Amino acid sequence: MKSSARNQLNGKVLQIKQGAVNDTIEIELAGGDRLVAVITSESTQSLGLAAGREVIALIKAPWVMVATQAGNMKMSARNQLAGVVDHVTAGAVNTEVGIRLKGGTLVTAIITNDSVQGLGLAKGQEATAIIKASHVILAVPA
Amino acid sequence: MKSSARNQLNGKVLQIKQGAVNDTIEIELAGGDRLVAVITSESTQSLGLAAGREVIALIKAPWVMVATQAGNMKMSARNQLAGVVDHVTAGAVNTEVGIRLKGGTLVTAIITNDSVQGLGLAKGQEATAIIKASHVILAVPA
Amino acid sequence: MKSSARNQLNGKVLQIKQGAVNDTIEIELAGGDRLVAVITSESTQSLGLAAGREVIALIKAPWVMVATQAGNMKMSARNQLAGVVDHVTAGAVNTEVGIRLKGGTLVTAIITNDSVQGLGLAKGQEATAIIKASHVILAVPA
Numbered sequence: 001m002k003s004s005a006r007n008q009l010n011g012k013v014l015q016i017k018q019g020a021v022n023d024t025i026e027i028e029l030a031g032g033d034r035l036v037a038v039i040t041s042e043s044t045q046s047l048g049l050a051a052g053r054e055v056i057a058l059i060k061a062p063w064v065m066v067a068t069q070a071g072n073m074k075m076s077a078r079n080q081l082a083g084v085v086d087h088v089t090a091g092a093v094n095t096e097v098g099i100r101l102k103g104g105t106l107v108t109a110i111i112t113n114d115s116v117q118g119l120g121l122a123k124g125q126e127a128t129a130i131i132k133a134s135h136v137i138l139a140v141p142a
Numbered sequence: 143m144k145s146s147a148r149n150q151l152n153g154k155v156l157q158i159k160q161g162a163v164n165d166t167i168e169i170e171l172a173g174g175d176r177l178v179a180v181i182t183s184e185s186t187q188s189l190g191l192a193a194g195r196e197v198i199a200l201i202k203a204p205w206v207m208v209a210t211q212a213g214n215m216k217m218s219a220r221n222q223l224a225g226v227v228d229h230v231t232a233g234a235v236n237t238e239v240g241i242r243l244k245g246g247t248l249v250t251a252i253i254t255n256d257s258v259q260g261l262g263l264a265k266g267q268e269a270t271a272i273i274k275a276s277h278v279i280l281a282v283p284a
Numbered sequence: 285m286k287s288s289a290r291n292q293l294n295g296k297v298l299q300i301k302q303g304a305v306n307d308t309i310e311i312e313l314a315g316g317d318r319l320v321a322v323i324t325s326e327s328t329q330s331l332g333l334a335a336g337r338e339v340i341a342l343i344k345a346p347w348v349m350v351a352t353q354a355g356n357m358k359m360s361a362r363n364q365l366a367g368v369v370d371h372v373t374a375g376a377v378n379t380e381v382g383i384r385l386k387g388g389t390l391v392t393a394i395i396t397n398d399s400v401q402g403l404g405l406a407k408g409q410e411a412t413a414i415i416k417a418s419h420v421i422l423a424v425p426a
Contacts, residue, residue, distance in 0.1 A: 001213075002209065002211055002260065003207055003209040003261075003272070004207050004251070004257035004258075005257075006254060006256070020162060021164060040180075040218070046216065047216050047218060056215075058217070060204070060207055061254065065289050065342065067285050067286065067288070068286050068287075069286055071285070072285055072425065073285035073340075073423045073424065073425060074330065075285075075331075076321070076324070076422040091235035092235070093235075093375035093376070093377075094235055094236075096254075097288075109288070111344075112290060112394070115288035115290065118286065119286050119288060130421065132418075132421065134418060137219045137272065139215045141215060143352070143353050143354050143357035144351065144352050145351040145403075146350040146351070146381075147399075148396060148398070163305070179360070182322075182360070182362070182417075185361075185362070186360075188358065189360060202395075203396065233376050233377035277416075279349070279360050280360040283356065
């Protein structure tokens with residue numbers, strides 16, 4: 001499979017917390033960064049997920065929010081991935097921002113040019129990628 | 143009502159699976175394609191949903207992911223709608239991709255130009271529209 | 285914290301409805317408009333949410349749908365915020381639409397230029413911002 005998701009992050013299932021309808025899947029990305037996904041229990045079963053299983057986390061770039069100075073706020077989003085701005089590629093209205101996490105994973109966000117200016121984003125600056133767990137799609141080889 | 147959602151898909155409720163908080167609504171689109179939506183049980187009641195009820199599924203184009211060669215992967219997203227690329231309309235940064243499902247429903251995605259190139263998308267090619275069930279909004283006449 | 289979310293809405297928690305996994309947080313925005321967020325119960329606790337607590341609701345502009353003539357349809361999305369178009373700023377493919385709610389809160393949506401034409405959106409016109417409760421991220425000072 002090839003997918004349009006800008007973020008296709010390789011990782012390994014660390015732990016599964018089962019709910020009545022949805023399960024929480026904790027993933028260790030290559031390099032050690034952590035990611036949490038919420039998927040239906042039905043999907044956990046159909047994908048055959050279990051601790052140690054290799055998975056790919058698919059996240060479209062417009063679903064990723066970017067924050068700076070994240071330390072002075074607490075947020076409800078489960079994934080708050082700290083890193084450093086790797087690149088800022090501006091378009092007419094939107095800008096692509098790449099954030100390199102500590103473990104080396106690159107997360108790509110698409111945000112408006114206005115937001116880039118408001119945050120003063122530039123290569124080398126610290127930034128946090130914010131991703132709701134329910135926005136992560138998991139994939140495994142069939 | 144008129145809405146900005148690029149995807150406004152007409153269908154009929156096939157089945158409702160009730161949960162404690164959320165319900166899973168299975169929909170047959172005009173032409174026979176299937177779509178699954180997850181909405182709150184409260185919404186199921188306030189919309190008066192029941193098997194046979196006509197509904198409109200609203201999905202914004204940036205919420206749709208596109209995959210090719212989907213057969214060799216399994217994914218947690220409930221909606222994996224196979225079809226053929228109907229049109230590819232490029233903008234400066236983003237491209238609109240229309241996928242015609244087997245039953246005739248047209249699903250529109252907005253993905254980056256880079257992804258279009260990475261997937262080699264072109265009119266007539268097989269492609270799959272990936273939509274999380276929790277990203278589908280349902281509407282009925284008031 | 286500064287974030288890329290175009291919508292950073294100040295409000296106060298009115299009520300919390302607890303579920304097994306997710307909680308529903310009802311918020312009164314400055315000016316009296318209402319917003320509902322669904323977040324995990326874990327987040328409710330880690331943020332220390334309770335009635336009366338000040339919060340910031342973060343919503344990326346592409347997650348906001350715009351509807352007109354909303355009265356003749358019922359929708360599953362929990363947030364259907366009526367207001368008046370404040371501004372329409374067109375880009376090459378996408379347009380930013382600002383909707384001023386009755387209480388004064390400005391909600392910003394990004395929709396395609398085609399949708400703007402289809403809806404005939406213009407400054408001063410009545411319009412409704414549609415936001416799924418699960419697409420709202422809440423933040424509080426740390």
